[in-house]
């Protein structure tokens with residue numbers, strides 16, 4: 252029997268539209284012989300919608316359009332099955348069936364931060380990609396950097412603080428930042444797609460940059476700005492038991508100081524750091540997304556034109572990053588390299604990368620269909636391993652408790 256695979260996408264995230272594109276690409280790549288792709292869209296209001304067909308990007312141009320083409324549903328655990336239940340039951344109601352496993356194709360908040368993984372855990376539904384803890388550690392740049400530093404992985408000099416303490420701890424924080432050395436990059440800890448990121452070239456620019464980032468997160472990361480920056484990414488596929496690294500890509504930022512949202516997804520001239528939010532307004536619509544080919548469209552060179560020794564070093568670091576964060580599925584680890592000193596830093600892990608990084612695996616003779624197949628295998632494998640673990644003990648605590 253064909254597996255019914257729920258593809259979860261959308262979500263309450265600044266990367267909502269990018270997720271729609273990644274999911275459409277993934278569902279179209281799903282091996283029809285083995286699995287039926289069940290589109291489960293999550294709106295920005297966190298409502299679930301079921302499509303009886305693989306939708307096109309145009310079907311997400313507005314919520315009215317979504318409601319015309321899809322049914323509002325919820326996922327319900329009934330014993331060992333998870334069924335798709337319409338929110339409103341019509342008189343001649345046709346059951347929408349069950350799903351056997353889920354592939355979350357959601358970027359950023361809700362998708363890459365452990366939220367959807369926790370939801371799927373409670374449903375006891377096998378799912379692809381990182382589990383809740385790995386996803387959460389990968390999404391929070393502060394937590395992630397602590398783990399990477401603890402494992403002696405090279406991380407760009409950094410510090411962090413809570414935005415609400417910026418004024419009360421101002422002198423201390425400023426001294427820490429001076430020790431890093433200006434210019435510095437200011438980031439909200441838990442976002443993505445360069446949203447809320449700004450450069451402070453000197454102390455006078457700090458306050459505005461912090462205020463900007465604080466709109467998105469109370470946890471603020473400050474990093475020394477890497478000079479002569481080259482950005483190299485490597486995908487890792489598998490589990491901590493067995494994983495493989497991909498060919499490297501180099502992503503170009505052109506003349507901009509920061510690889511921003513427009514540049515990443517729309518391939519248009521972006522704005523400088525201060526304009527990142529402005530760029531979002533234009534880019535953050537399904538219309539904008541529909542024109543784009545997602546992460547696969549960003550300016551990139553594959554394989555990255557760097558020395559073989561650097562390639563191998565980055566692949567080793569990518570694998571170690573994947574392992575220490577306890578990742579699984581298909582991830583993309585992003586690196587920053589100073590082209591003069593050749594210093595290499597692990598920048599971040601994307602636990603559900605744009606377009607599921609299929610374009611890197613293609614180079615490794617793993618086509619998109621095989622990539623989805625591997626994710627399905629990984630989801631089943633984790634469930635099997637879990638079933639063998641001891642999760643509860645027989646106790647007589649309740650029998651002895653009188654209350």
Ligand SMILES: Nc1ncnc2c1ncn2[C@@H]1O[C@H](COP(=O)(O)OP(=O)(O)O)[C@@H](O)[C@H]1O
Pocket residue numbers: 407436438442443444445446448474475476477478480482504508509510585587598599
């Ligand atoms: N320390 C740094 N030095 C120079 N550029 C940086 C630095 N950190 C981030 N950037 C630029 O900002 C972009 C976004 O930062 P990143 O940490 O990847 O956040 P996000 O999670 O939003 O993708 C990077 O792709 C890079 O172009």
Ligand SMILES: [Mg+2]
Pocket residue numbers: 444445585599
């Ligand atoms: Mg990034």
